[in-house]
Amino acid sequence: MSDAVKTVEVKKKFKRESEMSYWGSVFFRLKKNKMAMVSLIVLVIIVLGCIFVPIFSELDYIHTNTDNNNQPPSWEHPFGTDQIGRDLFVRFFNGGRISLGLALSVVILEVVIGTIMGCIAGYYGKFADTIIMRFCEILMSFPFLMFAITMVALFGNSIPVLIFVMVLLTWPSVCRIVRGQILTLRELEYMEACEALGLSDWRRIFKHLLPNILAYAIVFATLGMASVILTETALSFLGLGVSPPTPTWGNLIQEARNFTILTQRWWYWIPPGLGIFVSVMCFNILGDGLRDAIDPKMKR
Amino acid sequence: MGTYIVRRLLQLIPVFLGIMVILFTIVELSPGGPLSAYLSPRMTPALRAELVERFGLNDPPVTRFFIWLGNMLRGELGSSIRLQRPVVDVLAPMISPTLLLMSLSMVFSVLVGVPAGIISATKQYTIADNSLTVFSLIGISMPSFFFGLLLLRYFSVELQWFPLFGMRDALYKPPNAFANALHVLHHMVLPVIVLGMGGVATFMRYTRSSMLEVIKSDYIRTARAKGLTEKVVIYRHALRNAMIPIITLLGFWIPSLLSGAVITESIFALPGIGRTAVEAVMTRDYPIILSISTMMAILTLLSTLIADILYAAADPRIKYD
Numbered sequence: 202m203s204d205a206v207k208t209v210e211v212k213k214k215f216k217r218e219s220e221m222s223y224w225g226s227v228f229f230r231l232k233k234n235k236m237a238m239v240s241l242i243v244l245v246i247i248v249l250g251c252i253f254v255p256i257f258s259e260l261d262y263i264h265t266n267t268d269n270n271n272q273p274p275s276w277e278h279p280f281g282t283d284q285i286g287r288d289l290f291v292r293f294f295n296g297g298r299i300s301l302g303l304a305l306s307v308v309i310l311e312v313v314i315g316t317i318m319g320c321i322a323g324y325y326g327k328f329a330d331t332i333i334m335r336f337c338e339i340l341m342s343f344p345f346l347m348f349a350i351t352m353v354a355l356f357g358n359s360i361p362v363l364i365f366v367m368v369l370l371t372w373p374s375v376c377r378i379v380r381g382q383i384l385t386l387r388e389l390e391y392m393e394a395c396e397a398l399g400l401s402d403w404r405r406i407f408k409h410l411l412p413n414i415l416a417y418a419i420v421f422a423t424l425g426m427a428s429v430i431l432t433e434t435a436l437s438f439l440g441l442g443v444s445p446p447t448p449t450w451g452n453l454i455q456e457a458r459n460f461t462i463l464t465q466r467w468w469y470w471i472p473p474g475l476g477i478f479v480s481v482m483c484f485n486i487l488g489d490g491l492r493d494a495i496d497p498k499m500k501r
Numbered sequence: 502m503g504t505y506i507v508r509r510l511l512q513l514i515p516v517f518l519g520i521m522v523i524l525f526t527i528v529e530l531s532p533g534g535p536l537s538a539y540l541s542p543r544m545t546p547a548l549r550a551e552l553v554e555r556f557g558l559n560d561p562p563v564t565r566f567f568i569w570l571g572n573m574l575r576g577e578l579g580s581s582i583r584l585q586r587p588v589v590d591v592l593a594p595m596i597s598p599t600l601l602l603m604s605l606s607m608v609f610s611v612l613v614g615v616p617a618g619i620i621s622a623t624k625q626y627t628i629a630d631n632s633l634t635v636f637s638l639i640g641i642s643m644p645s646f647f648f649g650l651l652l653l654r655y656f657s658v659e660l661q662w663f664p665l666f667g668m669r670d671a672l673y674k675p676p677n678a679f680a681n682a683l684h685v686l687h688h689m690v691l692p693v694i695v696l697g698m699g700g701v702a703t704f705m706r707y708t709r710s711s712m713l714e715v716i717k718s719d720y721i722r723t724a725r726a727k728g729l730t731e732k733v734v735i736y737r738h739a740l741r742n743a744m745i746p747i748i749t750l751l752g753f754w755i756p757s758l759l760s761g762a763v764i765t766e767s768i769f770a771l772p773g774i775g776r777t778a779v780e781a782v783m784t785r786d787y788p789i790i791l792s793i794s795t796m797m798a799i800l801t802l803l804s805t806l807i808a809d810i811l812y813a814a815a816d817p818r819i820k821y822d
Contacts, residue, residue, distance in 0.1 A: 335515065335516075335519070336519070338516055339516050339519035339520055339523065342516055342520060342798060342801050342802050342805070343520065343523075343794075343798060343801070344756050344759045344760055344794075344797040344798065344800075344801050345756070345757075345760050346759070346760035346763050346764075347759065347760065347763070347778065347793065347794050347797045348794065350763070350778055350779065350782050350790070351524070351527065351782075351790050351791070351794050352527060353782060354781070354782040354785060354787075354790050355527055355528060355530075355531035355787075356527075356531055427642065431644055434644055434646075435644065435645070435646060435764055438644075438646045438764070439763070439764065439767055439779055440779075440783070441779070441782060454646065454647060454650070457650050458768075463650060463653065463654055463658070464654065464658050467654075470647075470650060474644065474647035474650070474651070477644045477647060478642060478643055478644060478647060481642040481643075481644070482638060482639065482642035485638060485641060485642050486638065
């Protein structure tokens with residue numbers, strides 16, 4: 202009897218999934234992945250903290266109080282204070298704002314530019330394809346960090362320069378993937394139907410090709426968040442990213458290059474380090490989970 | 502095979518030229534241009550004109566590009582602005598520490614990552630596999646500078662097992678070559694772990710997925726069916742094919758090692774190319790920055806070339822015509 206109940210349940214489930222929209226069924230499969238859901242929740246908590254802590258806190262990230270410097274964590278200052286008495290809890294969440302916000306803008310730009318260029322290269326082929334792919338190859342042959350360092354050296358370290366450098370160096374990999382997808386999609390029958398219907402190029406690309414690529418773009422963006430966060434914080438750690446007093450997770454850790462801080466004041470650098478580590482790991486898990494949910498065949 | 506290598510080499514030329522054009526262009530576009538390190542607000546227009554004349558900046562950009570390219574290719578890298586010494590002299594002693602660090606890390610990544618990947622593929626979905634997968638996830642998510650600081654904090658400061666920084670102690674006089682090597686290796690343990698950690702995780706992931714794919718194939722079933730032991734099946738038959746993508750990864754991993762070396766050398770104050778690059782950026786020492794960028798770009802191109810050739814050589818199924 203229990204077997205019969207099970208079969209009915211399974212049937213119900215299948216029926217439900219087949220009735221769902223594309224994104225509905227993706228989310229349905231993602232919800233079954235516990236690790237990915239936990240990561241999503243952790244990320245939401247971090248993001249909410251970064252948005253609301255700086256708004257509701259009485260102290261701001263540059264408020265100094267020299268009577269109250271170098272304090273270990275307490276109720277008043279959950280992450281302690283630094284050598285000029287700034288509250289590190291507030292600085293942590295302000296740093297997260299910059300680090301995550303910067304990563305988000307880089308990822309959005311790289312995915313949009315990469316997708317457009319990939320569509321052009323894949324759809325029109327020939328001359329456009331050769332030019333774009335050669336350019337991608339050149340950009341991808343640059344040792345990433347070295348090129349970023351060169352740009353920062355020449356144009357100074359400001360947030361726009363950082364975003365520009367990272368977008369410039371990362372869009373080619375999106376472009377390659379999108380181009381590959383377009384090349385296969387272009388040969389499918391429904392594109393022939395578009396041809397027969399006499400649709401414009403613009404409509405074929407945006408209405409008929411792009412929706413098929415969107416899923417890959419989203420997976421790429423999620424995994425891209427992880428790598429961009431790592432790059433930005435590494436640059437800031439080297440003193441080549443966002444410059445103080447604006448905090449980012451990278452330049453908060455940089456304080457630990459001071460020997461006293463490294464050995465005696467763990468509250469300076471452990472929280473931002475964990476902030477980077479945890480959010481990068483969550484983006485990686487979520488990205489893997491999304492990939493499996495979008496295309497179960499790709500699951501390894 | 503010979504023609505394949507030659508053709509791939511020829512394909513590198515336009516890419517290399519493209520890289521050089523981009524490097525040249527960003528120097529031209531930067532505020533102050535190539536002169537900015539020499540300029541000061543108190544400079545008279547006459548002096549400025551003299552500098553422009555001396556550096557040949559009156560020529561059109563195209564001419565200057567080819568002069569610069571020619572100099573770079575002939576190894577005339579100019580002289581460091583900050584140190585007032587030829588770039589070649591500044592960089593030459595820095596190359597061997599960086600190469601030592603990179604090669605040790607590569608060996609460490611392969612020796613740990615590949616066996617771990619094999620174990621996790623052959624024992625799929627066991628506790629061993631799951632914990633190795635979690636470990637590799639941590640490995641690719643851990644920022645190397647944070648990991649480095651944590652290791653320094655515990656192994657160098659707390660336990661004092663390893664030195665805090667540098668390649669050797671300033672006052673240490675090694676009695677013989679062996680003691681010297683041991684001394685340097687002792688200093689390299691933590692840097693190699695930090696730089697190699699990402700590699701361990703990546704090599705493990707690739708080995709695992711490649712191995713899983715091979716194990717599913719027909720010829721492995723045949724090998725099992727004819728009664729070979731599991732050891733022979735895995736290590737003689739499966740491993741050889743599973744290693745092909747890993748060989749390619751070896752080549753592609755070199756550029757990441759270069760980026761990683763910049764961070765690792767900065768944390769552990771190793772006298773290498775990466776740390777020199779960061780110092781040069783701080784002082785806007787263009788000749789050094791451009792020389793290092795060019796060197797690294799060439800190294801990156803060569804390593805992808807090597808990866809392609811190794812791939813073609815390792816897999817007879819690949820046609821290289």
